[in-house]
Amino acid sequence: MNPGNGPDDAAGSAGPPEAVGRETVLVPRNAASARDTVTRLLASRPAGHRLAEVVVADALLVTSELVTNAFRHGGGLTGFTAELTDEGLLLAVADASPHAPVTSAHSPRTAHVGGYGWPLVCRLAERVSITFHPGGKRIVALIALS
Template identity: 65%
Template structure:
């Protein structure tokens, strides 16, 4: 992901931080009129939230922060959960990230009551796409799905050690 950034709908670079990405100052497309304040607009904004959280938690702890591969796993799980909520879940309706004693706890809410799907694959056939939920389940220490009347919450715990 070095230097890789998503491009927003109007061709500008993503926001510099969670407040700019999710707050009232971000530009809105007409169909974004119902966007919830505090909810990242896309996977890049959610990754920014997680990156800043990890930096704040481990800043100044020489040698005590998570390894680069662990950070990469946390950002990949973040991207996949948010992207799946946007593409397949009727839109992202909630997002939280927090550090606990067990690791990074991500909660992603969307507007669909459909269960996440792992695509059926024929043996020996490589396909494009459909790996997101499989990656989340493989990289997270724990994953749970809670179904609500207007959607669902997916909670994933990513170990940071």
């Protein structure tokens, strides 16, 4: 996959399909495509298991942030899976950077653009882990759905 200029500009063909729950997905070309995948997956839950809007919004925000950061700071998205488990929504996002996400401190008195995504992911996810491998890293986030 060849990254574009940003999370909504990635060019190139998607990677091979991966089985995720009951849905087959391709490595998304951008953050919008990743959100669509997660939306479909969450909608596939059995009737009677409707999720609160805030839970869906949190899941989509975490998806957007992880995929956007892979494009902007991680050298491109190299892998993506979304899976429903007994614990919640399990997202795995891989990129080409061997560096961990950076948390930067901001003074509340100054206007600052950017730097809020990673702390937001860590706050909204039940668990977050980073695994480094040759050629990049993989971030796994679990979002509770209850």
